[in-house]
Amino acid sequence: MSWSEMSPLLSQACWDTLYMVGWSTLIAVVGGLPLGILLVLTDRGGLLQNVVANKVLGQVVNVARSMPFIILMVALMTFTRWITGTTIGREAAIVPLAIGAIPFFARLVETSVREVDGGLVEAVQSMGGNTWTIVRKVLVPESLPSLIAGTTTTIVALIGYSAMAGTVGAGGLGDIAIRYGYQRFETELMWITVAILAVVISLIQFAGDFAARSLHGRGGRSGPAPKLRLLKAK
Amino acid sequence: MITTTGLTKVYRSRGREVTALDGVDLHVREGEVYGVIGQSGAGKSSLIRCVNLLERPTSGTVTVAGQDLTALAGRGPRAGKELRQARSRIGMVFQHFNLLSSRTVQDNVELPLEILGKSGKERSRKALELLDLVGLADKAKAYPAQLSGGQKQRVGIARALAGDPKVLLSDEATSALDPETTRSILQLLRDLNRQLGLTVLLITHEMDVVKSICDSAALMENGRIVESGTVSELLATPGSQLASALFPVAGEATGDDRTVVDVTFHGEAATQPVISQLSRTYNIDISILGAAIDTVGGLQVGRMRIELPGRYEDNVVPIGFLREQGLQIDVVGQEPVLLVEGAK
Numbered sequence: 001m002s003w004s005e006m007s008p009l010l011s012q013a014c015w016d017t018l019y020m021v022g023w024s025t026l027i028a029v030v031g032g033l034p035l036g037i038l039l040v041l042t043d044r045g046g047l048l049q050n051v052v053a054n055k056v057l058g059q060v061v062n063v064a065r066s067m068p069f070i071i072l073m074v075a076l077m078t079f080t081r082w083i084t085g086t087t088i089g090r091e092a093a094i095v096p097l098a099i100g101a102i103p104f105f106a107r108l109v110e111t112s113v114r115e116v117d118g119g120l121v122e123a124v125q126s127m128g129g130n131t132w133t134i135v136r137k138v139l140v141p142e143s144l145p146s147l148i149a150g151t152t153t154t155i156v157a158l159i160g161y162s163a164m165a166g167t168v169g170a171g172g173l174g175d176i177a178i179r180y181g182y183q184r185f186e187t188e189l190m191w192i193t194v195a196i197l198a199v200v201i202s203l204i205q206f207a208g209d210f211a212a213r214s215l216h217g218r219g220g221r222s223g224p225a226p227k228l229r230l231l232k233a234k
Numbered sequence: 235m236i237t238t239t240g241l242t243k244v245y246r247s248r249g250r251e252v253t254a255l256d257g258v259d260l261h262v263r264e265g266e267v268y269g270v271i272g273q274s275g276a277g278k279s280s281l282i283r284c285v286n287l288l289e290r291p292t293s294g295t296v297t298v299a300g301q302d303l304t305a306l307a308g309r310g311p312r313a314g315k316e317l318r319q320a321r322s323r324i325g326m327v328f329q330h331f332n333l334l335s336s337r338t339v340q341d342n343v344e345l346p347l348e349i350l351g352k353s354g355k356e357r358s359r360k361a362l363e364l365l366d367l368v369g370l371a372d373k374a375k376a377y378p379a380q381l382s383g384g385q386k387q388r389v390g391i392a393r394a395l396a397g398d399p400k401v402l403l404s405d406e407a408t409s410a411l412d413p414e415t416t417r418s419i420l421q422l423l424r425d426l427n428r429q430l431g432l433t434v435l436l437i438t439h440e441m442d443v444v445k446s447i448c449d450s451a452a453l454m455e456n457g458r459i460v461e462s463g464t465v466s467e468l469l470a471t472p473g474s475q476l477a478s479a480l481f482p483v484a485g486e487a488t489g490d491d492r493t494v495v496d497v498t499f500h501g502e503a504a505t506q507p508v509i510s511q512l513s514r515t516y517n518i519d520i521s522i523l524g525a526a527i528d529t530v531g532g533l534q535v536g537r538m539r540i541e542l543p544g545r546y547e548d549n550v551v552p553i554g555f556l557r558e559q560g561l562q563i564d565v566v567g568q569e570p571v572l573l574v575e576g577a578k
Contacts, residue, residue, distance in 0.1 A: 123332035127346040128322030
């Protein structure tokens with residue numbers, strides 16, 4: 001296969017991958033951020049303590065997290081058709097990708113938000129701040145470097161999942177590697193795909209690390225306080 | 235300004251109950267600096283957190299500036315609007331400063347004003363004014379991580395003052411600082427108390443804090459207040475633990491048949507040559523085991539530990555003489571006898 005034959009295939013595949021990963025990351029962040037924050041707030045001793053809600057949310061997240069992606073994709077077909085009108089193509093792949101990534105990202109958000117010093121929450125409470133103020137002015141900004149690192153991890157994981165999306169005719173780099181590289185013995189094309197993926201992942205990781213670090217550059221924590229559990233609003 | 239009555243806080247976890255506060259009655263007058271001192275676990279932290287209801291008392295009431303906060307709290311676990319408004323009028327500073335690392339110094343001071351819904355212009359005017367007041371005008375654009383501990387606490391104080399509070403709560407504000415910085419922060423609190431008429435309730439485990447800035451103090455043990463009053467009242471109370479901790483004099487008796495007496499002078503009595511009078515009148519030899527003069531709560535106070543020959547029974551008359559001179563006399567190791575005498 002010559003370069004002139006490969007080049008349009010590859011550029012289309014790259015575009016498909018970016019399209020799927022881009023949209024599903026966006027949806028995962030929009031859905032996973034509030035979910036992760038809710039997991040912290042509803043926990044025992046949290047600002048919105050609600051043990052039942054916390055257990056239910058936690059269980060849903062756990063089940064969705066432990067589901068192999070390829071099975072999730074098949075299991076969600078009816079839902080996907082209801083949303084996009086089809087089960088084939090890159091739009092159809094976005095649905096299971098996003099749904100798989102929401103609980104993944106939510107757990108990362110939960111860990112990041114838990115790291116925020118409980119003393120800061122208490123300080124804002126003592127100023128008369130409500131829960132929403134605490135989320136907006138303390139929990140999210142203070143965990144931002146860590147949230148960005150979590151987003152980077154999610155994007156990289158989604159690139160991995162998107163390779164499987166080739167199985168529903170979504171295209172993308174993973175699909176090229178399987179159809180051409182594996183099924184047609186186009187070893188050269190497969191290696192180029194691998195190289196492109198390696199470069200893309202490195203770039204994303206680099207950009208994510210850079211963003212997280214530049215935010216952290218404003219300084220670490222404001223005091224030597226141990227990281228406490230979030231204090232309950234009284 | 236701050237009154238608590240019968241304040242009780244019981245923590246329950248896994249079937250165990252821990253009583254952190256056991257019927258605390260506290261009364262802080264307007265414009266004074268009131269120190270609550272006690273060891274870790276005495277309940278100081280629970281007490282100060284109950285004052286702005288960060289910690290909800292199990293029973294009892296808290297009144298700040300005439301407003302019954304416990305009544306505002308409502309029944310749910312979350313703070314309602316009225317309680318949040320009341321909190322915004324009570325400043326609080328913390329041991330570990332609790333500044334947001336993601337915000338500059340100025341933005342940290344502006345935070346309470348954002349919560350109060352002030353405009354951007356008003357916020358930055360007020361924040362810069364407060365930073366000037368605490369001596370950090372040049373650090374407005376710095377991040378907390380770039381400041382020293384003392385500077386961070388100054389930012390914490392500026393932030394606590396942003397809502398123009400009448401009351402400032404200080405939760406071990408100097409416990410994470412070195413002695414030199416502690417002094418400067420205490421001085422700042424004292425100045426603010428005088429300039430702004432701010433009522434300050436502070437908790438601490440350091441006697442020096444009480445000694446240098448408090449008008450009144452209370453000693454907490456096992457969730458109860460065991461002693462309280464203005465510093466001069468405490469110093470005038472025989473056998474007061476706080477008074478002897480505020481102003482310790484050392485020295486052991488040199489033998490069994492000796493009586494050790496702590497003599498506290500303040501006011502006019504300090505100018506009388508009582509010890510030599512005592513010696514001449516009763517013809518006894520007096521040894522001085524220890525003595526000190528210090529300023530406690532703005533008052534000059536002297537204390538001396540002297541030793542008289544003979545047992546307490548032999549020295550009832552000389553000790554009576556000292557009492558007649560208007561001095562405060564504590565016979566070391568003789569509290570029960572004092573009580574019996576008081577009963578007569």
